[in-house]
Amino acid sequence: MSTDDHESDTRRDADGTFGEYGGQYVPEALMPALQELEDAYERYVLDNEDGFMDEFRERMRDFGGRPTPLQRADRLSERYGREIYLKREDLLHGGAHKLNNALGQVLLAKYMGKERIIAETGAGQHGTATAMAAAHLEMPCEIYMGRTDINRQRPNVYRMRMNGAEVNPVTAGSGTLKEAINETMRDWATTVERTHYVIGSVVGPHPFPKLVREFQSVIGAEARKQVREQAGRLPDSVVACAGGGSNTMGSFHEFVPDESVALYAVEAGGSSLEIDTESGVAPNSATLSTGTDGVLHGAMTKLLQSREGQIVESHSVSAGLDYAGVGPELSHLVDTGRVTPANVDDDDALNGFHRLSELEGIIPALESSHALGYLEEYHDDLGDLVVVTVSGRGDKDLETVLEETEKRDLEAAPDVEVFDR
Amino acid sequence: MTPEPTAPAFDSDVEAAIRENHPALITYITAGDPSLEDTKAYVEALDRGGSDLIELGLPFSEPIAEGPTIQGAINRALEAGTTPAGFFDLIDDLETDAPLLVMTYYNMILQFGNSEAPCASNSNSEAPRASNSDAASLRNEPTVGPFVERAAEAGLSGIIVPDLPAEEADPLRTACDEHGIDLVFIVAPTTEGERLDRIMSQVSGFAYVQARLGTTGARANVSTATHESLSRLSDYDVPKAVGFGVSEGDHAAEIIEAGADGVIVGSALVDIIADHGAGGAPAADALESKVRELKRGAVRGGDATTDEEQPEPEHP
Ligand SMILES: Cc1ncc(COP(=O)(O)O)c(C=O)c1O
Numbered sequence: 001m002s003t004d005d006h007e008s009d010t011r012r013d014a015d016g017t018f019g020e021y022g023g024q025y026v027p028e029a030l031m032p033a034l035q036e037l038e039d040a041y042e043r044y045v046l047d048n049e050d051g052f053m054d055e056f057r058e059r060m061r062d063f064g065g066r067p068t069p070l071q072r073a074d075r076l077s078e079r080y081g082r083e084i085y086l087k088r089e090d091l092l093h094g095g096a097h098k099l100n101n102a103l104g105q106v107l108l109a110k111y112m113g114k115e116r117i118i119a120e121t122g123a124g125q126h127g128t129a130t131a132m133a134a135a136h137l138e139m140p141c142e143i144y145m146g147r148t149d150i151n152r153q154r155p156n157v158y159r160m161r162m163n164g165a166e167v168n169p170v171t172a173g174s175g176t177l178k179e180a181i182n183e184t185m186r187d188w189a190t191t192v193e194r195t196h197y198v199i200g201s202v203v204g205p206h207p208f209p210k211l212v213r214e215f216q217s218v219i220g221a222e223a224r225k226q227v228r229e230q231a232g233r234l235p236d237s238v239v240a241c242a243g244g245g246s247n248t249m250g251s252f253h254e255f256v257p258d259e260s261v262a263l264y265a266v267e268a269g270g271s272s273l274e275i276d277t278e279s280g281v282a283p284n285s286a287t288l289s290t291g292t293d294g295v296l297h298g299a300m301t302k303l304l305q306s307r308e309g310q311i312v313e314s315h316s317v318s319a320g321l322d323y324a325g326v327g328p329e330l331s332h333l334v335d336t337g338r339v340t341p342a343n344v345d346d347d348d349a350l351n352g353f354h355r356l357s358e359l360e361g362i363i364p365a366l367e368s369s370h371a372l373g374y375l376e377e378y379h380d381d382l383g384d385l386v387v388v389t390v391s392g393r394g395d396k397d398l399e400t401v402l403e404e405t406e407k408r409d410l411e412a413a414p415d416v417e418v419f420d421r
Numbered sequence: 422m423t424p425e426p427t428a429p430a431f432d433s434d435v436e437a438a439i440r441e442n443h444p445a446l447i448t449y450i451t452a453g454d455p456s457l458e459d460t461k462a463y464v465e466a467l468d469r470g471g472s473d474l475i476e477l478g479l480p481f482s483e484p485i486a487e488g489p490t491i492q493g494a495i496n497r498a499l500e501a502g503t504t505p506a507g508f509f510d511l512i513d514d515l516e517t518d519a520p521l522l523v524m525t526y527y528n529m530i531l532q533f534g535n536s537e538a539p540c541a542s543n544s545n546s547e548a549p550r551a552s553n554s555d556a557a558s559l560r561n562e563p564t565v566g567p568f569v570e571r572a573a574e575a576g577l578s579g580i581i582v583p584d585l586p587a588e589e590a591d592p593l594r595t596a597c598d599e600h601g602i603d604l605v606f607i608v609a610p611t612t613e614g615e616r617l618d619r620i621m622s623q624v625s626g627f628a629y630v631q632a633r634l635g636t637t638g639a640r641a642n643v644s645t646a647t648h649e650s651l652s653r654l655s656d657y658d659v660p661k662a663v664g665f666g667v668s669e670g671d672h673a674a675e676i677i678e679a680g681a682d683g684v685i686v687g688s689a690l691v692d693i694i695a696d697h698g699a700g701g702a703p704a705a706d707a708l709e710s711k712v713r714e715l716k717r718g719a720v721r722g723g724d725a726t727t728d729e730e731q732p733e734p735e736h737p
Contacts, residue, residue, distance in 0.1 A: 025527055025584045027486045029609035029634055031616065172492060178483065185485045190635035192611065280482075292535075293563050295528040295584070296483065300563075308504055309532030310482040 016206020017300075019335060021328035024205040026185070026298045033192045038207040040112045045104075045214055056107055056215075063136055064093045064103060066218065070226035070387070075359040080379040080386075083231060086362070087223045087389045089247065096365060096392030097219060097247045098129035102198060104215035106133040109196035116191065117141040119198040120184040122149055122177030122243075123319035124156025125365075125392060126200030131165035133198075141165040144184045146175035149319065156396060174313050177323050181297050201244025202327035205298030209249075209327050216250025223387055224254045236383020237262040240391065241370040242288065243320050245327035247391035248339075256338060262383070265330060266374045268316030269343035280306060285314035287326040288334050288341035301328040317346040317404055318366035318397070348373035350404055353394060354412035365392030366400065431601040434520040434578040435474060435626030439660040442473040444677040444723040446716045447627075447662050449524065449687030450694060451478035451494035453503025457511045459700035466705035467690070468517040470712025473683070475517060476581060479508050479525035486583035488638030490688040493695060505529060505536050505568075512575035520578035522605065522626075527585045530593065531563035533571065569596040579603035579626045587620045594623055605629050608654065610646040617653065627660040627683065632667065632676075639688040640666035643675045651680040670718025677722030686715055 016022050016038075024034055044052035060066040068088045076084040089097040106117055117139045121127025127143040134141035143160055147169045150157055160167050173179040181199075188197040202209045202216070220238070227235050240251040242265040255261045270284030282304045284290070291302035296311055304312045304324040316322040333339040344352070352372030357363045364372060368391045375388055394401070405413045439445040448467045452460045460477070467475050480498040484491065512521060572580065579602060585593065587606055597604040603626030610633060612620065621628065630651065633644040647663055654661050663676045664685030673684045690708060697704035 023589055024586060025589055026586065027583055027609070028586050028607045028620070029611050029631060031586045031588070031609075032611045032613070035616075172496075173482075182483055182485050186488070186636050189486070192634065294531055295526075295563075297485075298584075303528075305528070305532065307532065308536040309528045310499070311528075 016210070018209075018329040018332035020293070021300050021331045022206055022209060023300050024298060025295045025300070026205045027189055029189045030192060030205075033188070034205055034207065036112065037211070040108055041207050041211050041214075044108060044111050045211065050111065052107070052111055056104055059103060059107065059136075060100065060218070064099050065091065067222045068092055070223055070230060072230065073360050076375070079359070080375065082379065082383070083385045084375070085227060085231065085235070085385075085387045087219060087251065087387055089219060090362065090364060090368070090390045090393035094129045094132055095395065096125045096129065097216065097250060098126045098200065098392075099133065100218055100250065101200070101212045101215045101246060102126065102129035103133040103136070105196065105198040105211070106130065106137050106139055109198070110137055110139065112196065114194060114196040115140070116195040117198055118144065118184055118187050118191075118195055120144050120177065120180040120200060122146070122180065122322060123396070124149065124153040124160065125320055125396070127165070127167070128156050128159045128163070130198050131160040131163035134165060135163040142168055142187070144168050144170050144180045144187070146177065146180045147171045148175035149177070149180070153319065153396070176313075178311065185297070201246040202249045202329060203244040203297060203299060203301070203325055209299065209329055212246055213249040213253055213329065216246050217253040219247065219250040219389060220252060220254035223251065223389075227385070227387055231385055233385065234258055234261055235385045235387045236260070237264060238387045238389070239264045239266060239371045239374055239382065240389040241266050241321065241367045242326060242330065243268075243285070243323050243367060244325070245330040247389055249327060249329060251389040252333070252339065256333070263333070263339045264342050264374065264382075265334070265339050266370045267341065267343045268318055268321040268349070268370060269345035270315045270317070271346055273343070275304065275312065280310060280312045281315070282312045282324070283315045284343070285316050285322050285324065286343040287324065288330065289343055291326070296325045299328045302326055302331040302334075317349060317400065318370065320365065320367040321370065342374055342378070344370045344373035344377070346404070347408060347410065348377065350401065350408065351410050351412040352376060353397070353401060354405075354410065354414065357394070358412070358414060362390065363394040364390050365394050366397045367391055369394070431598070433603050433626050435522065435603045435605070436660055438473050438520050439627055439662070439683050443682060444719040445473040445662065445683035446471060446673070446712065446719050447474040447476060447664070447683050447685040448472040448690055448712060449476040449478065449685065450690055451480060451491060451498050452508050452511060453480060453498030453501050454494040454691070454694055455497050455698070455700050456501050457503060457507050459704070461511060461514060462700070462705050463694065463708055464515055464517060466709040467712055468519050470709035471716040472519045472712055474522060475519045476522045476524045476685070476687070477508070477512070479505060479523055479529055481526035481529050484526065486636055488636035488688065490639065490691050490695070491637050494691045505533055509571050509575045512577060521576070522579035522581055522603070523572060523577050524581040524583070527582050530565050530568040530582065534561050534564055534567035565593045565596045569593070569600050569602060573600035573602055577602065579605055581605045581607070581629060583607060587616070587623050590623060607631050608650065610634050610650055613653070621657045621659060624659055627662045628654060628657070629685065630654065630661050630663045630681065632663050632665040635665070637665055637688055639668035639692060643667075643672050647676060648679050655680060670714040670721070673715050673718035674722035674725070677719050678725045680726070684715070684719055
């Protein structure tokens with residue numbers, strides 16, 4: 001499929017597919033709600049009915065802090081001998097790009113007359129963004145979070161509680177993101193008439209992948225304008241990390257028709273690209289480069305799965321990338337060759353984290369550190385002008401980073417001996 | 422753009438089983454809980470007890486339509502190593518009066534061609550570790566054909582897929598027609614209007630009427646949504662069976678009295694299996710007597726309807 005086709009099928013087509021991916025593989029009880037959401041997406045988001053988009057943009061400015069800067073990274077530019085610009089989503093309220101989507105969907109739920117918000121969260125970033133948006137817009141909010149994730153992301157659990165959200169532990173399976181999504185879908189199937197499910201990435205059944213991408217596409221729209229103003233031209237490449245793919249699609253969407261701009265989606269290579277089919281574990285979440293086609297959480301997309309079709313447990317040092325699926329549109333853009341899939345392992349992501357902290361005074365999220373790890377390794381392939389999305393800030397990751405850094409001999413890590421005295 | 426209703430091009434064993442045994446009892450258990458061997462004994466017990474149709478769950482790791490009871494059963498089955506191949510071997514082995522249906526999630530159907538593929542099987546004979554991308558390059562495109570073909574060969578009469586709405590079902594509907602297998606759809610309390618027409622035009626065997634919003638699981642009463650759904654469906658000619666929450670003979674009676682052609686019971690039976698842990702004869706006996714109670718309830722409800730129906734009720 002050419003980029004022209006992509007552009008024409010991209011905002012309004014009703015069937016909800018991206019090439020062979022996407023669709024609506026959900027229990028029948030949810031189908032009317034998806035139809036209702038699709039209507040609301042068209043009316044409020046695409047047609048700005050009742051001034052929805054105006055209100056959304058105003059709130060993203062006053063509450064969220066948009067636009068975020070595009071910053072020239074001086075030391076990285078020097079280090080790599082080319083122009084490196086950072087899109088600073090870490091400066092958005094809440095510390096990650098997640099608010100773009102969360103505020104958009106909570107506001108949409110309000111316009112739709114829904115009375116209750118539910119959401120899943122893995123690392124807690126989407127949960128905290130949703131809890132903030134719900135508090136801001138006075139909506140009752142419940143977040144489903146795996147038991148394992150609750151234990152390893154305590155600060156985010158408190159942040160959600162502070163903002164007035166209920167946090168429901170999910171004990172099924174390994175107690176991580178996949179199970180949290182399952183449980184949120186079950187809640188939604190029970191309460192669908194009054195409740196809106198704020199899904200956290202460009203995943204799930206149609207129209208979620210489009211809706212979330214539309215709210216996130218502000219990242220690329222701003223960056224495209226900013227880079228032309230600041231550098232005088234379009235970049236040679238855009239690099240973003242991909243878990244479900246919302247900051248990726250948000251960064252890429254406006255650039256997709258610009259054929260001269262190469263797009264790199266960097267996933268978590270974890271500790272290894274091997275998959276242990278016996279135990280059903282993949283110690284990575286490199287779905288785009290190594291996954292196979294199947295149906296998970298309402299969409300046909302690329303997945304980490306066994307030959308029989310059981311979904312395997314993924315792993316990454318970064319909780320926000322730790323997911324066995326990926327957005328259907330991204331799968332499609334990879335198959336058509338428009339987006340290049342890549343992956344960076346835990347060690348290189350940690351090095352990327354330390355390097356940006358030390359060289360630029362920006363502590364990036366571990367998720368975003370994967371994009372920075374890719375830059376270190378492959379900058380020669382990226383052209384003279386590169387935009388890297390820093391999807392979030394790394395304060396939430398400090399404990400993990402200290403623990404993981406101690407286990408390793410990382411070239412970019414500072415001396416942490418001070419903690420031992 | 423409501424599609425024209427199309428009668429299936431084959432004689433439906435499933436529909437016949439409901440019409441001939443009216444009011445029908447449909448039972449569900451998860452295959453492989455706690456082992457496929459136990460499942461064989463349990464299915465035979467369900468059959469002896471008077472099930473008119475038996476649904477067997479083929480376990481999938483992400484059962485989003487299931488409540489805690491059936492989630493538990495699926496976990497136990499997966500931990501016991503239940504695979505699609507083992508599942509079909511069990512079906513090959515079973516001889517029951519009641520026609521059998523498989524209930525599973527769409528990804529299990531799509532990937533079946535891969536699990537059967539002769540190349541690079543991931544089972545014991547090969548090295549247990551393979552790179553993800555090796556696996557990818559050896560895989561076939563996901564497709565429904567091989568599963569339906571194997572289901573037909575094993576003698577299954579129908580398929581139920583809780584995460585496959587009518588909008589996405591054309592490939593499976595076509596494959597089922599080719600092999601003379603029924604494809605049952607779920608009608609939810611939220612299903613209305615054009616979408617209801619569409620489902621009812623694609624369904625065969627029976628319409629699975631979801632008694633209430635939410636997930637599977639035994640409940641203490643019959644929901645009002647059940648009565649509303651049955652009245653919305655009364656004009657359609659397909660048999661209607663009500664499931665989600667039915668756990669007692671009295672529920673069965675009430676549901677049949679409300680106009681259903683059958684009741685579907687799952688979680689209440691899975692609970693019995695879970696309570697008996699390791700399985701064996703006591704579990705099978707308990708299942709058989711529970712099935713008798715449920716079937717008696719259904720029949721009681723059926724008698725009540727025929728009494729009432731003698732003089733056609735007049736409407737003002
Ligand atoms: C900072 C940050 N970046 C990236 C991600 C990955 O999500 P997505 O791929 O949808 O952008 C997360 C998820 O929690 C995140 O918190």
